[in-house]
Amino acid sequence: MLSIKNLHVKLEEEDKQILKGVDLEIEAGKVHAIMGPNGSGKSTLSYVLSGKDGYEVTDGTAMLEGADVLEMEPEERAAAGLFLAFQYPVEIPGVGNMTFLRTAVNAQRKARGEEEMSAADFLKAVRARAKELKIDADMLKRPVNVGFSGGEKKRNEILQMAMLEPRMCILDETDSGLDVDAMKLVSEGVNALRSEGRGFLVITHYQRLLDHIKPDVVHIMADGKIVKSGGPELALEVENNGYGDILAEVA
Amino acid sequence: MADAAEKISTTDARLGGLSLPVGGWSEAARKDALARVQAMSLPERRDEYWKYTRPDTLTQAGAVPAALFDNDEAPIFGDMDRLNIVFVDGVFDRQASDDLSLEGVTIDRLAEAKTDIHWARDLYGVLEAKGQNPVPRPLAALNTAFASDGVVIHVTGKPSKPINLTYHHRSETSDAILHHVIRVDAGAEVTVLESGPAAARFNKCMEVDVADGATFHHVRAQGRDHERRAATHIFARLGTESVFKSFTLTANGVLTRNECVIELTGDDAVAHVAGACVGDGDFHHDDTVFITHDAVNCESRQVFKKVLRNGATGVFQGKILVKKDAQKTDGYQISQSLLLDEDSQFLAKPELEIYADDVACSHGSTSGAIDEDALFYLRSRGVPEGPATDLLTLAFLAEAVEEIENEDLRDEINDRLAAWLERHRS
């Protein structure tokens, strides 16, 4: 599904290398988790994959189902099935959440040559999914993320993911800021989307999310590289002992 | 000395090409107005009030020719139930206009109004003359003196539909001067719409008297023809508990100066003036607003938003004057520009002058670019850059557009803005 090879990324504005050779292979139907110390480059990886400005790929490749994502505009990546749930979702005053969602859904459909969703079908779909995530009608009417609490913003990201039905989902610390119940809701939202044809990359600091969303593979990122990969037990090890042992072992 | 001589010669040259209409109920007012223009002289570049906008093409003897613009866009407000009054290059077109009779309102052509309509005589040139203080507005006085057409509208009830003044531009050299007088009686309510490019050069003045408890809604769309020039004035007087709400959409136009002068004379009155403009390239748009609070517990709002690209210029001069006894005044003023590139500019002069001690007034002015994080967020959800930029631009304009109370009108304005943005994508 997503194949990243030897990815090197530096900041465009300054001479600072952030990713220093990332290799990652995510198969369809699998959930991969990435953990790693603050500042190790996890968010940078997610931004580079989704096409944010400000980064320069100096080496390596990233292919989504055989297509070179690094060559695409952000909107083309989205239409190709890539989705990033932001660590810090952006507030957009003046743009209604509903309008935003519908514009996005239909823009992707249009780009893929599919028919647009009718207003009625769309409304039905949003209402059903919003209900599952306990997002009330008022939140749908408000401007995108404006005045949302931290947890509400994260739930709103998952709502977007549910509506857009991407094939490759990247979740950047979607668990941060969530209370115990919301964590469960969000995990259920993610689990509902788990399927044969869909891959997940879940960035997190905590084992707790991984109790709900059971990963197939866990990676540890440090200083711009994947330094260790393993099964779910790797996350438990981090939870119990921190990164010290792992980093010492690979150093 | 040289300046003064120059001003007088410009004024003489302009006035020399015009003739004062004689006879009728407005004759005296016109003579007075002519004397006012001669005393003030027409504006000139060095005048403080014209610091950001060059008046020369508005004051010179003849109009600069303006090409006619043609696209297949349907006329705005065209699908609404309305009473349509059509002017072609500044001349009333009876054939194209609807029958002027409508319950709750009496409408007459300026030149045809009976000599005994005291209410119009008490207004024509009166609010304009009052609005000459403390800042002179010579183009408005010129208008009062020489207006060749217009309508007088007396609202006595609540007419069932809006009155739409449609201004067609058919001649490349037309130079039109229109003057409308509107009186909204106590408790009455009306919506006046205006649309169209009007002429190569358009000087328009509207005097509005909103009596106690009356409501006046105004929505205007100045658009289309790129080369047109316009200087417009609205003078309004508001009685106790009256409401005045005016919104203007401006798209295109090499030069537009919209002045709005409002006096809140009765307690608990409300005045909102808003504008949304979108300009691309050779576009200069000036909103000049002067609101005087002269009564207790009144509210005024000024909301102006400008989207500028490819070297377009936006100007805002807005003043709130709160007189000594105008306690409990609530005054708000915001002017903002969205600069879509570095060549465009926004020049703003917000002013507060307050003599009462118990007031709440705020004002702010900003210039900014598209929020890159918001743009990326939208694109990462699959919305292409063009539509994403449009969405953010409409969001920027929303605060001004939302000043329009009627939902149908608001939607119509938003549709026009969206269509314009789509046509003008980079």
Ligand SMILES: Nc1ncnc2c1ncn2[C@@H]1O[C@H](COP(=O)(O)OP(=O)(O)OP(=O)(O)O)[C@@H](O)[C@H]1O
């Ligand atoms: N635009 C930028 N300008 C300057 N430094 C940047 C920029 N983007 C990333 N960095 C730096 O790159 C490094 C990696 O940042 P990144 O946000 O990817 O870390 P992270 O692994 O997601 O951390 P966290 O767990 O705290 O979210 C950090 O040192 C960060 O300061």
Ligand SMILES: [Mg+2]
């Ligand atoms: Mg991060």
